[in-house]
Amino acid sequence: MTSQSLQTAGETRIRFAGPAKSQPRRPRVRFDRETTTKVLFVVPAGLFMVLYFGYPVVKNLTMSFQDFTTKTFFTGEAPWIGVQNYVTVISSNLFGPAMLNTALFTIGSILGQFVIGMALAVFFNKKFPLSGFLRAMLLLPWLLPLIVASATWRSILDQDSGILNQFLGTFGIPAVPWLTSPSVALIAVIIVNIWIGIPFNVTLLYGGLQDIPAELYEAGALDGATGWKSFWHITWPNMRPVVSVVLVLGVVYTIKVLDIILGLTNGGPANATQTIAVRSYQESFVNFQFGVGAAFSNILILISLVFAIIYLRANRRAVDE
Amino acid sequence: MNIRTKKHMYKVLALAAVAPFVLSACGGGNASNSGGDASKLTLLDYYNNEPDNTIMKGAIDKCAAEVGVSISREAVPGKDLIQKVLQKSSSKTLPDVLMLDNPDLQQIAATGGLAPLSDFGVDTSGFAKGMLEAGSYQGKVYGLAPTANTLGLFYNKKLLAAAGLKPPTTWAELKTTAKALTKGSQYGVAFSAIATYEGAWQFLPFMWTNGGDETNLDSPQNREALQLWKDLVDSGSASKGVINWSQGDVKDQFMAGKTAMMINGPWQIPALDADKSLEWGSVQVPINKPGQTPVAPLGGEVWTVPQTGNKAKQAKAAEFISCFTKDSTQLSLSEARYTVPTKPALAKEFVAKMPTMESFTEQVANARSRTGKLGDGWPKAATTIYTAIQLALTGKASVGDAFKQAANG
Numbered sequence: 001m002t003s004q005s006l007q008t009a010g011e012t013r014i015r016f017a018g019p020a021k022s023q024p025r026r027p028r029v030r031f032d033r034e035t036t037t038k039v040l041f042v043v044p045a046g047l048f049m050v051l052y053f054g055y056p057v058v059k060n061l062t063m064s065f066q067d068f069t070t071k072t073f074f075t076g077e078a079p080w081i082g083v084q085n086y087v088t089v090i091s092s093n094l095f096g097p098a099m100l101n102t103a104l105f106t107i108g109s110i111l112g113q114f115v116i117g118m119a120l121a122v123f124f125n126k127k128f129p130l131s132g133f134l135r136a137m138l139l140l141p142w143l144l145p146l147i148v149a150s151a152t153w154r155s156i157l158d159q160d161s162g163i164l165n166q167f168l169g170t171f172g173i174p175a176v177p178w179l180t181s182p183s184v185a186l187i188a189v190i191i192v193n194i195w196i197g198i199p200f201n202v203t204l205l206y207g208g209l210q211d212i213p214a215e216l217y218e219a220g221a222l223d224g225a226t227g228w229k230s231f232w233h234i235t236w237p238n239m240r241p242v243v244s245v246v247l248v249l250g251v252v253y254t255i256k257v258l259d260i261i262l263g264l265t266n267g268g269p270a271n272a273t274q275t276i277a278v279r280s281y282q283e284s285f286v287n288f289q290f291g292v293g294a295a296f297s298n299i300l301i302l303i304s305l306v307f308a309i310i311y312l313r314a315n316r317r318a319v320d321e
Numbered sequence: 322m323n324i325r326t327k328k329h330m331y332k333v334l335a336l337a338a339v340a341p342f343v344l345s346a347c348g349g350g351n352a353s354n355s356g357g358d359a360s361k362l363t364l365l366d367y368y369n370n371e372p373d374n375t376i377m378k379g380a381i382d383k384c385a386a387e388v389g390v391s392i393s394r395e396a397v398p399g400k401d402l403i404q405k406v407l408q409k410s411s412s413k414t415l416p417d418v419l420m421l422d423n424p425d426l427q428q429i430a431a432t433g434g435l436a437p438l439s440d441f442g443v444d445t446s447g448f449a450k451g452m453l454e455a456g457s458y459q460g461k462v463y464g465l466a467p468t469a470n471t472l473g474l475f476y477n478k479k480l481l482a483a484a485g486l487k488p489p490t491t492w493a494e495l496k497t498t499a500k501a502l503t504k505g506s507q508y509g510v511a512f513s514a515i516a517t518y519e520g521a522w523q524f525l526p527f528m529w530t531n532g533g534d535e536t537n538l539d540s541p542q543n544r545e546a547l548q549l550w551k552d553l554v555d556s557g558s559a560s561k562g563v564i565n566w567s568q569g570d571v572k573d574q575f576m577a578g579k580t581a582m583m584i585n586g587p588w589q590i591p592a593l594d595a596d597k598s599l600e601w602g603s604v605q606v607p608i609n610k611p612g613q614t615p616v617a618p619l620g621g622e623v624w625t626v627p628q629t630g631n632k633a634k635q636a637k638a639a640e641f642i643s644c645f646t647k648d649s650t651q652l653s654l655s656e657a658r659y660t661v662p663t664k665p666a667l668a669k670e671f672v673a674k675m676p677t678m679e680s681f682t683e684q685v686a687n688a689r690s691r692t693g694k695l696g697d698g699w700p701k702a703a704t705t706i707y708t709a710i711q712l713a714l715t716g717k718a719s720v721g722d723a724f725k726q727a728a729n730g
Binding site for chain 2 (some may be wrong): 008024032033039040055071072073075076154157158160161177179180181182236265266267268269270271272285286287288
């Protein structure tokens with residue numbers, strides 16, 4: 001099939017090469033100089049990972065099983081209470097809505113960012129005057145500190161005097177209660193997150209598009225694949241590894257988004273934009289129930305882990321193909 | 322494994338075993354606070370913005386000279402103070418003098434991290450009852466405040482005069498005045514109903530003036546207060562944006578002429594005065610029924626002596642606090658920062674010097690602390706209050722159900 005042969009022709013796959021030098025019949029771990037040097041190079045990085053990645057994760061896990069409050073900071077005592085924090089979390093009234101909002105927020109943001117990012121990447125694939133400059137400008141939302149972005153958007157989305165409603169007003173559209181109506185607030189927050197996420201998607205997808213050799217398009221054009229067909233049969237299959245990276249990174253990042261929601265709505269109005277990340281923050285740093293906050297964040301870590309595993313599985317299947 | 326690789330392996334393992342000790346020697350060595358002479362104190366507060374930063378520095382240095390100590394001061398942003406305090410307590414590096422926002426004091430005192438001021442013979446007489454309550458935990462005074470602030474009703478003199486209206490004194494007057502002043506893009510009144518403790522703080526004057534209480538949130542008096550806010554927003558006299566406005570946003574709306582009246586506190590006065598074309602006045606918060614007294618919440622920061630284990634430094638810190646809360650310091654700080662002295666005896670003298678602060682000074686005399694009745698249970702009540710406000714103002718719950726529903730979340 002055309003697409004298959006194009007795929008194998010275009011891809012460079014890293015195969016698991018066997019060792020260059022000959023090996024003894026029984027493989028043995030040898031503590032010779034070479035292996036030791038290799039190990040010693042890894043040890044500092046390994047220590048760093050254990051300290052700065054392993055320790056917080058383990059501490060967070062243990063904290064979620066303890067009654068960790070402000071008192072703990074002074075006395076150092078955090079009584080073990082088992083799964084009590086998780087019970088509190090799951091039975092709280094806001095848990096269901098927060099999970100739903102997290103899912104809606106993530107799916108909505110990723111869809112929006114990805115589709116617009118892909119469209120822009122394909123658009124910029126053809127060189128035209130000022131395309132380099134415009135691509136650099138596209139990075140701006142990503143470069144702005146999130147607090148600045150959320151403060152700016154807060155004033156843009158103001159119901160009475162925000163410029164978005166003024167702009168819509170010129171078309172006769174009545175003022176939309178972006179941040180003050182529970183039904184619209186989540187959409188408003190998703191829109192802002194899409195705006196912030198587009199540069200990341202555009203950059204990575206553009207890089208992926210550049211990697212596709214032009215000969216494929218020429219060969220496809222000979223067979224009659226142009227426009228939408230060339231996108232579907234040439235571009236899309238070749239972008240699969242980049243797309244999976246973008247999607248997984250996007251999901252893992254978006255699930256944790258906190259600053260934008262806090263800056264725009266503080267989880268309101270009437271808890272309409274509460275997500276698990278916001279709940280975790282508020283429980284830990286507003287209510288000072290660090291055990292409950294840790295429980296919320298562990299649930300988030302679990303969900304991220306599931307996506308990471310899906311990604312690794314999908315990648316492995318792709319290698320095996 | 323032959324003998325050579327075995328020796329090699331032992332060498333590597335030995336090196337690896339030594340590494341952690343080397344690292345810990347690099348890391349440790351953080352000298353603790355105990356020991357060191359008592360004339361050097363550390364201080365932590367949250368006045369990192371101007372003009373407060375310079376004003377407080379001046380007052381701190383003055384008292385430090387009087388007591389005969391040198392103070393090394395750290396000022397952090399308001400939101401970060403508690404986290405800083407928790408960090409410092411777990412690393413046992415608490416400052417010698419610690420400033421806390423008064424509703425947080427009971428929570429911190431409950432952990433055992435603060436020393437009662439009576440241990441050092443600090444005189445706590447003459448302070449306003451509400452402020453002493455806020456600074457006490459289980460009957461002992463842990464913190465004293467030199468100044469307090471509260472909430473009042475600001476109004477735009479020009480806009481009210483143009484409509485021939487007087488500033489409202491009752492809820493009914495508030496509703497009619499606000500309605501009369503709502504035209505075009507200008508609203509009659511603005512307040513902060515945001516989903517944070519600020520929203521709960523702004524609601525308290527109405528709740529308490531009407532006789533409601535934080536110990537029983539689902540009461541008819543509280544519902545009446547909530548109904549007032551709902552009526553103001555539903556009738557269009559207050560913008561729907563109030564549920565997302567902080568007190569700073571409300572002040573901005575007032576200064577931009579988008580609202581004729583606002584509920585806010587005297588700390589906004591320097592900003593209001595900076596606009597020479599803005600003529601503002603202030604009155605106490607309106608009452609609901611005749612015979613009620615306007616009651617507003619007490620804001621302001623208390624100064625405490627943490628348990629650092631160094632008795633000599635703690636004694637000096639207590640002396641510093643005595644100096645910092647004495648009459649002359651109270652007056653000078655209040656005049657500079659547009660806050661109110663916490664000793665009622667100073668009220669007359671203060672109002673004579675600062676006539677624009679008259680309504681706020683009267684209000685502070687009747688002000689109540691947030692933690693007076695609930696102690697460290699106040700944050701939960703505050704969360705219920707602002708959740709109920711959000712539910713009612715967005716229409717997700719009726720005023721009758723709002724507090725019940727909020728208490729369940």
